[in-house]
Amino acid sequence: MSTLDEIAKLSGYSKATVSRVLNHSPHVSPETREKILAIMKEKDYVPNRNAVSLSKGQTQQIGMITMDLSELILQFMKGFVETSVRYGFQTIIYTTGGDRHKELQAFDDLKRKRVDALLILTSVNDTNVIASYCKYGPIVSWQRMDHPEIPSVAMNQYDGYALALEHLIERGYSRIANAFGRPGSINTRSRRLAYEHIMSKHSLPAAEKWYYSSIYSIRDGERVVQSLMEGTDRPDAILCANDLVAAGVLSQARRQQLDVPRDLAIVGFDDSELSRTLGITTVRNPIAGQAENAFLLLAPALLGRNPQLQPLSFSLVERETT
Amino acid sequence: MSTLDEIAKLSGYSKATVSRVLNHSPHVSPETREKILAIMKEKDYVPNRNAVSLSKGQTQQIGMITMDLSELILQFMKGFVETSVRYGFQTIIYTTGGDRHKELQAFDDLKRKRVDALLILTSVNDTNVIASYCKYGPIVSWQRMDHPEIPSVAMNQYDGYALALEHLIERGYSRIANAFGRPGSINTRSRRLAYEHIMSKHSLPAAEKWYYSSIYSIRDGERVVQSLMEGTDRPDAILCANDLVAAGVLSQARRQQLDVPRDLAIVGFDDSELSRTLGITTVRNPIAGQAENAFLLLAPALLGRNPQLQPLSFSLVERETT
DNA sequence: TTGAAAGCGATACCAG
DNA sequence: CTGGTATCGCTTTCAA
Secondary structure: OOOHHHHHHHHOOOHHHHHHHHOOOOOOOHHHHHHHHHHHHHHOOOOOHHHHHHHHOOOOEEEEEEOOOOHHHHHHHHHHHHHHHHOOOEEEEEEOOOOHHHHHHHHHHHHOOOOOEEEEOOOOOOHHHHHOOHHHOOEEEOOOOOOOOOOEOOOOHHHHHHHHHHHHHHOOOOOEEEEOOOOOOHHHHHHHHHHHHHHHHOOOOOOHHHEEOOOOOHHHHHHHHHHHHHOOOOOOEEEEOOHHHHHHHHHHHHHOOOOOOOOOEEEEEOOOHHHHHHOOEEEEOOHHHHHHHHHHHHHHHHHOOOOOOOOOOOEEEOOOOO | OOOHHHHHHHHOOOHHHHHHHHOOOOOOOHHHHHHHHHHHHHHOOOOOHHHHHHHHOOOOEEEEEEOOOOHHHHHHHHHHHHHHHHOOOEEEEEEOOOOHHHHHHHHHHHHOOOOOEEEEOOOOOOHHHHHOOHHHOOEEEOOOOOOOOOOEOOOOHHHHHHHHHHHHHHOOOOOEEEEOOOOOOHHHHHHHHHHHHHHHHOOOOOOHHHEEOOOOOHHHHHHHHHHHHHOOOOOOEEEEOOHHHHHHHHHHHHHOOOOOOOOOEEEEEOOOHHHHHHOOEEEEOOHHHHHHHHHHHHHHHHHOOOOOOOOOOOEEEOOOOO
16 A cells, blocks of 8 residues: 655655645646656555545544434435545445434444535434534534424425325315324425415315324225215315325225226325326325435535525326326 | 543543543453543543554545445445445445546555445456455445456356246336346346247247347337337247336337237336336346445455354345236 | 655654 | 553644
């Protein structure tokens, strides 16, 4: 392993000059540059990253924190990794498994300068604890963290939900049920608000009896349909917390001999692989765009630049369930 | 950000001593240790990783190289990450997208000491090119690389295939078709060999007319059934290259009104999520075990220790298709 | 355009 | 048990 010092000696120039060609400094004469470059190539030289990092105080690495790797998370990561690479940053994944302590180690890595910045996909520690690490480097989050120091690229679920509702109403559905996720979460609140606004805007009844909460999985979706069908007053459409739920709703509806979308229209959320496979109408989050914005939010601190965030919006993916 | 030097000054001891308590050296008096520890805690001190890495010449990071992130790859990674963490190593993912050049950057990171070792999940560069990086650090591969310097944790497919065959024969099937993967690959050759050995051992005909090659996807699986059913001489069971293929075979068989497993038995490979969902009998690779062994293969170079590899074997997961 | 030398923040060898 | 100091490999003033 040759070092910068050796290259300097061999070329007859100083370490400073060699370092300059490494860093594309304009203050090197072309001939000098050529000579040094030639020797580096001959010696198969590459600079030691640890030395560079120590000296510069930057690692060019960004950590991504998540409990586990779901399809959605992976999709976000993919987008984030791509734009990071474009700007010369590598990424490293911290899978915490929901362990508070393990998660904190990732934050410690910001302090000990293993990473220059952190992206939070999901976190389990208290927001204030997390925020206390902001002084060591920029932190950005996918989900809203409600803390002034930690920006997020979350979209306002209101818009996506409204989009789905307008679509259903336009299609002639009016008795619309809701399968919400985590009760009381910001997302659920926004969705519920959208439901109430849009329904009243069209002078349609917003039926609370058709509100379901804590609905996350395929299994949950199936149960919702069972419960719905037991009642006499039945909805003609259902908006689901995510595509998993929608898949459950769909399969249970078929099991109960319902004609989808005639008897029951179904709209999912996320536009996941599953919804594509099953042909479920769904709302698409522009995840790649959010991921890119996440990096751009870090850019000021990382690059000293202040790039424009791109405007993002939900879109409706119409398939066979509406 | 406090440094070791500051801790030294504050405590009145030398940097050497502070470093000793950091590294759990026995040559520090208990009181001294306590005092220094107290100051470190008070100052919220953590050592700078870059400095440590530079000084030690080790990063405690291992790179994992893959073209993309499939379910299987993710599963392997999960196991590898877990055992790495247990030994104090972090992991970083290099997704190459099949780009030769991008892949080489990962290998360069071994040279520039960003990572201490490399795990190859899939690679596109020439084996000899890759092997030329072995001098910079240990490299291990999931798949066989046929190069003396790059060990692999691949299993002998012969055993897994034999297991599936014995199972089918025991169940009374005797006209067994094969849907192989990449023709001429080591895996395919082993499977084929297993087929011929086991069939002849039971004095059953090894019918070459039921050999299919280059069968990888659901779609491919469907086509195999179509083609098989066109002939007059039909098999009563089919062994598939993987679970995807098995899923295709299953759905097409049902479409053609075949009673599975009465008319046609189906065995997949990998025990993926899909096979579980669809209830397909399959052969399970002990992936977590392989992943652990992969790390253990790196251990001598990384830890100076030489841990025992665990013996691994395939197992049959019986479900509804046999 | 180039060089000398002082960091960056630890580790580790050699004395005492 | 503790301290002094060279060292890891590169960056970055400050001068020339």
